[in-house]
Amino acid sequence: MSTVAVIAKASPETSIQQDVDCAIEDLLVSLPEPERLSAEERRGILSRYTAVLEGNFIYWMTAAYLSVQSEQARAIIVDNLLEEIRDCHPGMLRRFAIAANAIPTDSDAQEIYRDLTNVRLFVGRLSGARIVLMMAFFEGFLQRFMPFLAELATRQGSKEYEYTDVHGVCDIAHTAGLFRALEEEMALNPPQPETDLFEGVDLLRTLMRNIVHPVALGH
């Protein structure tokens, strides 16, 4: 089958998933080589990552739950939330940061403040399919980000890998589940045609990029 025919047969969800994959690839290729980073640069990435994920992941997944109308989408998101809370993923992340000497400081929090606020304001608009899409991107990116994160921690002298091991595996199923949730929600409650489906993905991608490549304060 020619490429044109394959594209013509692709469902809207397939093309959305391809765009998300591109956004993830785009971030991954921008990652620096861990061996070329200074100890302070490694610590900064781990700390800013912790500052963003520890207190916001469950909040944003909860916003996805509150935003969707589809029962199937809700059930998928609830499973995700139950795992996060039952297995205490924020505690797991905190242990990871402590072991790598990367507990977030005030200035780490300040460096991600603006981009984090932009994601929070987007999430506050409770736009079902768009938040689910943002979270599908998030899970897909995190799963592939784990080896980089684990290597930074190793170079910081850590031997604590529960967080990166768990998220390198469970986020594969989570990503697939969220794409199913997106399909359900798009069928039942599609966003208005004039809205940008990828707004949350773009804001979160900017935030993730800033975790790795912080913009100097005041700029």
Ligand SMILES: [Fe+2]
């Ligand atoms: Fe998690």
